[in-house]
Amino acid sequence: MRPFTTATLGSVAISNPVMVDYSQGDFNLGLSVNVTATNTSTVQYSLDDPNAVYPTDYNTNATWHSVTALTDVTANTAVSLTVPCRAVRLNMTAWTSNGASLTVVQGHT
16 A cells, blocks of 8 residues: 555544555554644554445444554654555544644555
């Protein structure tokens, strides 16, 4: 997978899900949150299949889990996620100015 950056969120909002390949042998995602001002964001992942279970309203109906090291992020932070999942997203929960973006890079075998 090529690096993928979600649209920068500039208010309290949830990004579109970034779909990933959960079936890789050594699952590994590089996740980086870039905070450009005063806001609080959390990166979340879902194990639900967006195409089979919730094709029309995945952000609302899927079960989302917070990435512990990327919960309530207020500064630039990067981590690795090794839990095989189907999608990740950025959830901005508090906003004062500017925004934040999420970059996802998936390793492959």
